[in-house]
Amino acid sequence: MSRAEQVSTPYQRDAVTWAAFGALFGFGILNAVLGPALPFLRAELGLSYFTASLHQVAFALGGGTAGLLAASGRSRLSRRTTVVGGLAGAGLAGLGIGFGPDVVVTVGAAYVASACATSSLIAVWATLADVHARHRAVAMTEGEVAVSLAGVATPLLVALLAGTALGWRSAFAVTTAVALLTAASVFAVGVPPASAPPDPSAVPRRLPPTLLTIFAVVALEFVLSFWLASYLDDEVGLSSGLAAGTVAVLYAAHLLGRILTSRVARRVPPRTLIVAALLGVLLGSPALLSNGVTWLVIVGIAVVGAGTGALFPLASSLHVQASARGADGALGQTLTVAALAQVVGPLGAGALAQAADLRVGLLLVPGFAVLAGLSLLRRAPRRRADHHAGG
Numbered sequence: 283m284s285r286a287e288q289v290s291t292p293y294q295r296d297a298v299t300w301a302a303f304g305a306l307f308g309f310g311i312l313n314a315v316l317g318p319a320l321p322f323l324r325a326e327l328g329l330s331y332f333t334a335s336l337h338q339v340a341f342a343l344g345g346g347t348a349g350l351l352a353a354s355g356r357s358r359l360s361r362r363t364t365v366v367g368g369l370a371g372a373g374l375a376g377l378g379i380g381f382g383p384d385v386v387v388t389v390g391a392a393y394v395a396s397a398c399a400t401s402s403l404i405a406v407w408a409t410l411a412d413v414h415a416r417h418r419a420v421a422m423t424e425g426e427v428a429v430s431l432a433g434v435a436t437p438l439l440v441a442l443l444a445g446t447a448l449g450w451r452s453a454f455a456v457t458t459a460v461a462l463l464t465a466a467s468v469f470a471v472g473v474p475p476a477s478a479p480p481d482p483s484a485v486p487r488r489l490p491p492t493l494l495t496i497f498a499v500v501a502l503e504f505v506l507s508f509w510l511a512s513y514l515d516d517e518v519g520l521s522s523g524l525a526a527g528t529v530a531v532l533y534a535a536h537l538l539g540r541i542l543t544s545r546v547a548r549r550v551p552p553r554t555l556i557v558a559a560l561l562g563v564l565l566g567s568p569a570l571l572s573n574g575v576t577w578l579v580i581v582g583i584a585v586v587g588a589g590t591g592a593l594f595p596l597a598s599s600l601h602v603q604a605s606a607r608g609a610d611g612a613l614g615q616t617l618t619v620a621a622l623a624q625v626v627g628p629l630g631a632g633a634l635a636q637a638a639d640l641r642v643g644l645l646l647v648p649g650f651a652v653l654a655g656l657s658l659l660r661r662a663p664r665r666r667a668d669h670h671a672g673g
Contacts, residue, residue, distance in 0.1 A: 293417040293420050296413075298474060299410065300471075301467055301471040302410050302425060302473075303428040304467045305369060305406045305464050306426070306428040307431060307432045307460075307464060308373075308460055308464030308465065311432035311433075311461070313399065313429070314437065314533065315436050318441070318511050318529045319380070319440050319453060320334060320508070320511055321526065322450040322522060323337075325522070327385055327388070334512075334632070336389050338392075338624060339625050340396070342621040342622070343393055343396075343621065344398075344399075344400065344621075345397065345399075345617055345620060346617070348396075349617030349619075349620070350614065350618050353618055362472055364402060365406055365473060366469045367398070367402075368398045368400075369399070370398075372395045373458035373462055373465075375391050376395050377391075378391025378394070380450075400617050400621075407422060410425055411599070417548075419596060419599040420544055422599050426536075426540045426591065427537060430536040430540055437511070437526050437527055438530050439456060441523050441527035450526075490601060490604040492600045492604050493616075494653075495601075495658060496594070496597045496601060496616055497620075497623045497626075498650045498653040499593035499594055499650070500623035500624060501623035501630075503593065503594060504623065505627040505650070506590065506644070509632070510532055512640060516640055517641050518579055520576070531580055535583065535588040536588070537591065538591070539587065539588035540591045540592060542588075542592075543555055543591075543596065553600065555596050556593060556596050556658065558589075559588075559590070559592040563585075563586050566583075566586035567648040570582030570583055571641055571645065586647065598616050601613075627646060630643075630646055
């Protein structure tokens with residue numbers, strides 16, 4: 283297809299797109315289960331805030347490993363094999379988190395689950411970015427809608443099962459089954475092969491400033507998603523089950539933010555939408571951190587969540603636009619930086635919580651929002667003609 287044909291072609295969802303959305307749902311349910319289950323896991327294994335943070339560190343390191351492999355272009359696996367094998371492997375490893383007898387097993391399982399899931403995620407996003415070209419911001423934001431749907435369902439699943447004879451651990455068995463089903467759907471539909479990798483000599487050594495944006499928005503998102511159930515339990519005073527279920531408000535807000543963004547992204551550049559989303563995070567943070575007023579905290583979760591939900595797919599589409607590495611290489615960079623952010627954000631909040639309390643730890647949410655805004659002041663050079671509306 284010529285460039286002129288790409289520009290004039292409207293955004294359309296084909297079978298590959300829907301299979302990719304299914305894979306993202308599978309990733310989302312694997313990604314969302316740890317936070318709501320964390321209060322139960324901490325109580326079961328007697329973990330401190332800092333020790334519990336090691337699960338997120340392992341999760342981030344696993345994602346970083348997958349990101350570095352993709353960014354280097356050394357993987358010899360096809361996108362189809364990567365997506366199917368990654369989802370299946372992550373689902374099975376998730377059983378080690380839920381049913382592991384000690385922290386060594388659960389932390390190790392978190393690393394394996396993340397490495398597999400992130401490998402799958404990179405291949406799925408690269409597929410959407412290549413298939414939809416100019417409309418990649420729309421496709422990637424709609425893909426995050428599937429992640430949000432899983433995120434809404436997962437905390438409710440944990441809370442529901444925790445109140446039954448099956449127990450909270452059985453939620454990990456359900457997430458494994460979903461991951462295997464979505465892997466099977468991708469295997470049935472297939473995935474287009476990756477385009478030829480770029481000439482290494484043509485790839486600039488200077489890193490685009492979009493990577494700092496990605497670092498900040500991922501750190502922000504993971505501080506909140508990892509610690510929210512514990513914050514509601516320890517600081518707001520909700521029971522463990524109710525705290526886990528209330529996390530669904532965050533993912534429902536992510537869903538709303540991503541649905542709205544996917545519509546507006548057809549007309550408004552991603553950079554403008556990122557600024558608007560960051561303003562939403564800053565406006566909602568005082569309510570989120572209010573002391574002792576439960577309904578106000580929930581309003582804050584909703585406002586911050588709506589803003590947060592739009593950030594990562596928009597920042598990722600900006601980076602694919604700015605990078606000369608191709609979709610797979612650019613998204614490998616994205617997930618490598620995201621892995622670092624997943625360590626720095628939750629671990630930093632956990633350290634502050636250990637020294638003071640989780641309300642102080644969650645001050646990093648507006649702090650990272652400010653950092654993301656400042657990072658947008660440096661503009662990467664325009665690289666492709668499909669910049670407007672496509673990311």
